[in-house]
Amino acid sequence: MKVVEAVLNAEGKRFAIVVSRFNTFITKRLLDGCCSELRRHLAVDEQIEVYWVPGAYEIPLAAQRLARAKRFDAIICLAAVIRGETSHFEYVASECAKGIAQVSLAGGLPVIFGVITAENLEQAIERAGSKGGNKGEDAARTAVEMVNVLAQIV
Ligand code: INI
Secondary structure (H helix, E strand, C coil), X not given: CCCCCCCCCCCCCCEEEEEECCCHHHHHHHHHHHHHHHHXXXXXXXXXXXXXXXXXXXXXXXXXXXXXXXXXXXXXXXXXXXXXXXXXXXXXXXXXXXXXXXXHHHHCCCEXXXXXXXXXXXXXXXXXXXXXXXXXXXXXXXXXXXXXXXHCCC
16 A cells, blocks of 8 residues: 655745735735745755735736646645625635636646635634634645645655
C-alpha cells in the first residue's frame, strides 16, 4: 500500500499571493498571517511575491496571469467578502470562488482559496486572527501541503 502524506516544507518553493484591497482592515491581517505561516515553514522573503488587486472579483484574472508566468509553485488568494444589504456579495463571492478553481485546474497548480465569506464585520474579524483562527495562515499551510503532495505524484 502506498500512502502519501506531505511534509510542510516551503524551502525553495515560490509563492505568489494575490490580495484584495477591499476590506483592507481584514485582508492586511490575512496577508500577515499568510506570510508568517510561509516563513514558519522555512520560506524566505525572496520566495514570496505579493500582488494587490481592487477586490475579490478581480482575483481570478490576476491569478491567471501569475499561473501563466510559470514562475510559482502555488498561488494564494486572500480576500474578505462581507455580506451587505444587497445581493452583490453573492456574485462577488461566487465568481471569485469559481474563477480560482478554474485557474487552478487550467494551470495545473495549487491556487488556494483564502477568502473569508462572512455575514458581518465581526465574523470576518474572528477569522482574521482572533478566535476563528486566521484564514491567511490556513491558506499558506494548504499551499505548502499541496505543493509537497503534488511533487510526490509521479
Ligand atoms: N470585494 C471584496 O473583496 N469584498 C467585498 O465584500 C465586496 N463587496 O461586498 O462588495 C467586494 N466588492 C468589490 C468587487 O470585488 C470588485 O472589486 C468590484 O465589483 C469591481 O469589479
